[in-house]
Amino acid sequence: MKQPDRRSFLKIAGSSLGIGVLYSAYPAARAGGGTGGFFDSLGQANGEKVAPFSFIQLSDAHVGFNGPPDPLGTKAFERAVDMINGLPQRPDLVLFTGDLTHDTEDRDVHVQRMKQFQEISKRINVPVIKHVPGEHDAGLDGGALYREMFGDTHYSFDHRGVHFVALDNVTRAKPEVGVEQLAWLKKDLARFPKTAPIVVFTHRPLFDLRPDWEWFTSDGDDVMNVLSAYDNLTVLYGHIHRDDEHQTGSVHHYAARSLIFAFPDPIGATGQRKPMPFDKDHPFKNLGIRSVSFNGAPQPGSASLSIDDIELTAREFRGINGVQQLLRNPNV
Amino acid sequence: MTRMKLFRFTLTMVLCFSALALLTGATRPDAGDMPVIDITAKRFAFSPDKITLTKGKTVKLRIHSEDVTHGFFLRPLKLDEEIPAGQTIEVTVTPQQAGTFTLICDHFCGANHGNMNMTVAVE
Numbered sequence: 001m002k003q004p005d006r007r008s009f010l011k012i013a014g015s016s017l018g019i020g021v022l023y024s025a026y027p028a029a030r031a032g033g034g035t036g037g038f039f040d041s042l043g044q045a046n047g048e049k050v051a052p053f054s055f056i057q058l059s060d061a062h063v064g065f066n067g068p069p070d071p072l073g074t075k076a077f078e079r080a081v082d083m084i085n086g087l088p089q090r091p092d093l094v095l096f097t098g099d100l101t102h103d104t105e106d107r108d109v110h111v112q113r114m115k116q117f118q119e120i121s122k123r124i125n126v127p128v129i130k131h132v133p134g135e136h137d138a139g140l141d142g143g144a145l146y147r148e149m150f151g152d153t154h155y156s157f158d159h160r161g162v163h164f165v166a167l168d169n170v171t172r173a174k175p176e177v178g179v180e181q182l183a184w185l186k187k188d189l190a191r192f193p194k195t196a197p198i199v200v201f202t203h204r205p206l207f208d209l210r211p212d213w214e215w216f217t218s219d220g221d222d223v224m225n226v227l228s229a230y231d232n233l234t235v236l237y238g239h240i241h242r243d244d245e246h247q248t249g250s251v252h253h254y255a256a257r258s259l260i261f262a263f264p265d266p267i268g269a270t271g272q273r274k275p276m277p278f279d280k281d282h283p284f285k286n287l288g289i290r291s292v293s294f295n296g297a298p299q300p301g302s303a304s305l306s307i308d309d310i311e312l313t314a315r316e317f318r319g320i321n322g323v324q325q326l327l328r329n330p331n332v
Numbered sequence: 333m334t335r336m337k338l339f340r341f342t343l344t345m346v347l348c349f350s351a352l353a354l355l356t357g358a359t360r361p362d363a364g365d366m367p368v369i370d371i372t373a374k375r376f377a378f379s380p381d382k383i384t385l386t387k388g389k390t391v392k393l394r395i396h397s398e399d400v401t402h403g404f405f406l407r408p409l410k411l412d413e414e415i416p417a418g419q420t421i422e423v424t425v426t427p428q429q430a431g432t433f434t435l436i437c438d439h440f441c442g443a444n445h446g447n448m449n450m451t452v453a454v455e
Contacts, residue, residue, distance in 0.1 A: 103443060139440030173439045174403055174414075211407060212434035214446060218405070218412065272447045 053092040053160050056084060056126070057201070059238030060258030062136065063120070064113035065102035069278040070261040076284055077120055077259040085125045093159060094126050097238035097256060098134030098170065098203030100150075107145065114149045128159070134203045134239060135170040143171035154181055156188050163192060167202040169217045175204050176218045186226050198233040205237055205255065207248055210266035213273040215240050227251055240266070241275075242286070262286035366424070367391045373415055373437065374398040376444035382451040387430045396420040403439030406452060414439055427454040 061077045070076075084091065101113040114137075121129055131150050138146040143153050153168035165188065169177050177185070192198065200206075206223050209215040217223065227233050228249045235251060241258035242265070261275045262285075279285045372379045373395055385391055395404055397415040404413040404421075408429060415421050437448035 103440075105442070135440040135445075139445075140442070170440070173401070174405075175438055208407075211405075212436055212449060214436055214438055218438070272449075 054089065055093045055095065055159075056091050057095050057097060057236050057254075057256045058259060059097040059256040060099040060134065060241055060260060061096070061117060061120075062099055062102040062258070062260040063117040064104065064109070065260055067261075067278070069275045071278065072283055074116070074120060079284065080259055081120060081123050085123070091126055093128035093130065094121075094124055095164075095199075095201045095236060096121070096129070096131040097201050097236055098132050099136045099238060099258075100131060100134065101137055103136040103140055105140065110145055111149070114145070118149070130157070130164070130166060130201075132166045132168060132201055132203055133170055135173075135175075138168075138171045139173050142173070143168070146171070154184065162197045162199060163189075165189070165198065165200045167200055167206075167223070169202055169204045169206070174218060175214060175216060177223050178219070182219065182222055182226065185223070189226065189230065192230070194229055195231050198227075198230055199236060200227060200233065201236045203237060204239045205246070205253065206235055207246060207253065209240065209244070209246070210273075213263075213266065215266060224248055224251065257286065369393050371395045371450075372398055373402040373404070373448075375400065375442055376437075376448040378435075378437070378448065378450040380450070382453065384453045384455060385425070385427050387427050387454050390424055390426040392422055392424050394420060394422050400441050401439050402441055402448070403437045404435065405438040406433055406435035408433055409435075409452065409454075411435065412438075430454045 058077075058080055061074070063074055063077065066073050084094070100117045101110065104110050104113070133143060133146045133150070133153050137143075138153065146153060152166075153171050154166055156163065156165045158164070165185065167177060167185065168181060169175055172178050189198070204217050205215055206217050206220040206227075208220070227235070228251055231250055233251050235253040237253065237255050238258065240255050241261060241263040242255065243257050244253075244255040246253040261278065263273060264276055276286055367389075369383055369391060371383070371393060374397070383393075393404075393411075395402075395413070395415050397417055397419060400417045402415045404411055404415060404423075408431070409425050409427055411423065411425060413421055413423055431454055433452045433454070435450050435452050437445060441448065
């Protein structure tokens with residue numbers, strides 16, 4: 001069980017959704033911590049009432065990819081949609097951290113894939129859905145089609161006192177944010193005090209996780225120099241098709257599992273980056289549930305968050321095993 | 333062996349060894365006696381897929397893209413280049429540390445881009 005830093009304003013609570021990650025923003029404001037006054041003033045400043053809320057991160061749906069290794073197409077993505085809609089408390093928003101679609105050089109095919117993604121995600125019964133592109137969405141054409149279909153590749157918005165920043169580290173084709181966007185980021189964040197609760201969501205890791213697998217951002221150090229000035233900043237990302245947690249200074253980085261297939265643990269793995277094999281008896285293997293619990297009000301020196309990773313199996317929901325249920329019942 | 337035959341034999345051997353050196357990516361000195369290594373980038377591989385350098389010795393890498401734009405990235409050797417589609421670039425490198433490194437294409441070039449890399453051994 002991982003013990004994130006107690007200063008993180010995110011409470012990742014309860015048994016969250018299967019394949020994505022459920023977050024609750026329920027920080028020290030309610031627990032009477034030192035930042036409670038700040039949240040009140042932030043709410044007054046931006047017109048929003050600060051209140052706890054939950055949100056979800058989904059990543060790497062790769063709509064259009066049909067294996068190998070994963071022959072299930074969009075089944076895991078559709079399962080995630082059903083699970084989100086079945087949550088007892090509806091999340092406020094969903095963040096997609098890239099690779100919504102699988103790349104193709106045929107523009108018409110890519111348009112169809114993006115439309116299919118939108119059709120599936122439209123079924124999510126959540127009022128706000130935000131995206132950033134992955135390199136498969138935007139790497140070949142500099143993001144031209146993505147902007148046409150989804151809008152800006154980098155932007156920011158506020159929700160219930162939390163500032164969200166969508167950062168693009170894919171449209172330049174290389175894994176980098178670039179000088180212009182870095183300048184925009186500095187200017188955007190300069191409006192906030194260093195204690196502001198901020199969530200940055202992007203596709204690639206902003207640190208050197210595994211550069212030889214292209215799991216990095218080449219100007220990630222420059223980005224982190226900007227982000228590390230803030231005490232309550234969390235980075236959510238995708239790209240690596242597995243969950244991961246990393247800390248740089250006061251900033252926590254959380255990677256989400258994918259909705260298509262998993263990659264192996266980068267620590268210790270040698271050679272090429274290869275997808276983990278598909279298990280027909282456990283079709284959603286490695287596409288599991290992350291549950292992060294808040295251990296009560298933060299105490300000095302103690303961790304207030306803990307994370308449990310629970311693997312999703314299709315059997316939990318239908319009573320029959322593995323891929324057979326998916327083949328037998330396309331509505332699973 | 334007559335002089336003509338000897339000349340032809342020698343010429344043949346020189347041509348054969350030169351062709352062999354070219355095919356295997358062996359270094360050859362340029363006009364300034366700096367070794368040159370020719371590398372080809374084509375979706376989704378570099379050829380040769382391994383080169384060997386010497387610590388402290390400067391070498392010129394001449395990289396040609398046979399199709400689209402490719403990246404040429406290896407942070408420990410301070411290599412961060414782009415090879416425009418169909419073009420050739422040259423970059424000199426003087427490795428400062430020994431080891432075995434993985435150089436990658438970091439310009440997204442298609443579906444199998446993620447495994448487009450080459451081994452750089454520095455002795």
